[in-house]
Amino acid sequence: MSLTEKELLAKVPTQLYIAGKWVTGNGTGSITVEDPATGKPLAQIANANHKDALAALSAASDAQDAWAATAPRERAEILRRTFELVKARSEEFAMLISLEMGKPLAEARGEVTYGNEFLRWFSEEAVRITGRFGSSPEGTGRMLVAQRPVGPAFAITPWNFPLAMATRKIGPALAAGCTMVIKPAELTPLTTLLLAATLEEAGLPAGVVNVITTNTSAATSAPIIADPRLRKITFTGSTSVGVRLLEQSAKQVLRTSMELGGNAPFLVFEDADLDAAVTGAMLAKLRNIGQACTAANRFIVHESIADEFANKMAEQMSAMPLGRGVDPETKIGPVINDKARENLQRLVDATVSEGGAILTGGKSVDRDGYFFEPTVLVDVKPGSTILQEEIFGPVAPIVRFKTEAEAIALANDTEYGLVSYAYTQDLKRGLRLVEKLDTGMTGLNTGLVSNAAAPFGGVKQSGLGREGGLEGIHEYLETKYVMIPDPNL
Numbered sequence: 001m002s003l004t005e006k007e008l009l010a011k012v013p014t015q016l017y018i019a020g021k022w023v024t025g026n027g028t029g030s031i032t033v034e035d036p037a038t039g040k041p042l043a044q045i046a047n048a049n050h051k052d053a054l055a056a057l058s059a060a061s062d063a064q065d066a067w068a069a070t071a072p073r074e075r076a077e078i079l080r081r082t083f084e085l086v087k088a089r090s091e092e093f094a095m096l097i098s099l100e101m102g103k104p105l106a107e108a109r110g111e112v113t114y115g116n117e118f119l120r121w122f123s124e125e126a127v128r129i130t131g132r133f134g135s136s137p138e139g140t141g142r143m144l145v146a147q148r149p150v151g152p153a154f155a156i157t158p159w160n161f162p163l164a165m166a167t168r169k170i171g172p173a174l175a176a177g178c179t180m181v182i183k184p185a186e187l188t189p190l191t192t193l194l195l196a197a198t199l200e201e202a203g204l205p206a207g208v209v210n211v212i213t214t215n216t217s218a219a220t221s222a223p224i225i226a227d228p229r230l231r232k233i234t235f236t237g238s239t240s241v242g243v244r245l246l247e248q249s250a251k252q253v254l255r256t257s258m259e260l261g262g263n264a265p266f267l268v269f270e271d272a273d274l275d276a277a278v279t280g281a282m283l284a285k286l287r288n289i290g291q292a293c294t295a296a297n298r299f300i301v302h303e304s305i306a307d308e309f310a311n312k313m314a315e316q317m318s319a320m321p322l323g324r325g326v327d328p329e330t331k332i333g334p335v336i337n338d339k340a341r342e343n344l345q346r347l348v349d350a351t352v353s354e355g356g357a358i359l360t361g362g363k364s365v366d367r368d369g370y371f372f373e374p375t376v377l378v379d380v381k382p383g384s385t386i387l388q389e390e391i392f393g394p395v396a397p398i399v400r401f402k403t404e405a406e407a408i409a410l411a412n413d414t415e416y417g418l419v420s421y422a423y424t425q426d427l428k429r430g431l432r433l434v435e436k437l438d439t440g441m442t443g444l445n446t447g448l449v450s451n452a453a454a455p456f457g458g459v460k461q462s463g464l465g466r467e468g469g470l471e472g473i474h475e476y477l478e479t480k481y482v483m484i485p486d487p488n489l
């Protein structure tokens, strides 16, 4: 039987999770988590300060050796049991994600499937950590190469995918034998708290995962990052915060994984299947109400089809019902807060003053919560402000191009390099694009690339390292090499 919103919220822990215990925070007051579709409070949760942060790190550090020594199969089984529990409660997780983050329930269900898959995928990877053994080239020794856990990790996650951003880090860390302190975003911390309770129920030993929630992120995180017991930091969020964390991490020479901002180009060539391109564009633009690092940020469309593409997109965008994510008819939810909404207005206004035009939408919606009209902007001039910043909302700027070389140059004209999308039916052109687009990932004739079995990550200022795939676990492993003299000599 499905729970009501009230019953669900009553089930979610509201305290910090440190050393296997739910404890109150020492920070000032508490944190109010609000529903972005109404602006009304959903829950009050604990506020951690630097003392709680160090207590959480101590718990992770104390648990590290025993956790690293557990049989890989045992670590795998705990992850698998957590996967099964999340699956059995997928409706609860989906409703919670939708409530605190605002995305439509159907998308929240998609996040549960996607996010939970990292637990299953890494439960399978835990038992496949291997090394190698061989002769030295001179034949005088044997060389053994092993993989071992990096050590205690600090994970900081963003608000936009409250489950998936946590499991993408917890899954590989636990599989590799690392313990962790995780700090979810203060805007959407409830899902991580429910996940911690689920890990506990699945039999995770005390101290292996510790959760701190805080509204003083910088001050509370800094002592953890400065502490020599920490060996790894894994961050998903904006490039500006990522750069600060890299600077802080340099002092301890920490291993770092950085999943940062994006400015994805979405290229549509004259030979593309236009309807498929529009379907892909809607997905790449509107997933998560446009608030995804993988969101298509710049539509770069051949001049011969630009008007038709824009009209088709505008027709679909303007027909999307807005509402609370948990309402079944909602196709587009709110953006996360008023600041995000004001930023969208600033970008739309700047585009118009720089020579672009509004085809549909273009302003805030006059109702409770933080809604912005799905917007299509046409005749956007290369160099416009909106093409240089992460939009993070349901706004689609369309730029025209004439030649393939021009399209590639426009696409690569950004300091970001997370993902690119390209629609063409010409195979040779498709392969040229894959080689020339300067991004860690490319969707060729698709608007969706995320998959737990694939290495997710970017180049340039979009980050360092990869999450998911065969690569994901290596972010939490160190290579140890051993030289052994030839036993026959």
Ligand code: NAD
Binding pocket: 156, 157, 158, 159, 160, 161, 165, 183, 184, 185, 186, 217, 218, 219, 221, 222, 236, 237, 238, 239, 241, 242, 244, 258, 259, 260, 261, 262, 292, 293, 294, 390, 418, 458, 462, 463
């Ligand atoms: P953000 O950088 O503002 O915050 C991310 C996290 O960092 C939050 O938990 C926040 O509390 C914390 N934080 C902020 N300042 C900090 C500091 N000085 N020290 C320690 N922690 C600090 O980002 P956001 O607004 O939560 O998320 C949106 C951003 O995340 C976008 O730029 C988006 O592209 C990016 N993102 C990237 C990926 C990816 O995989 N590349 C995935 C999702 C989101």
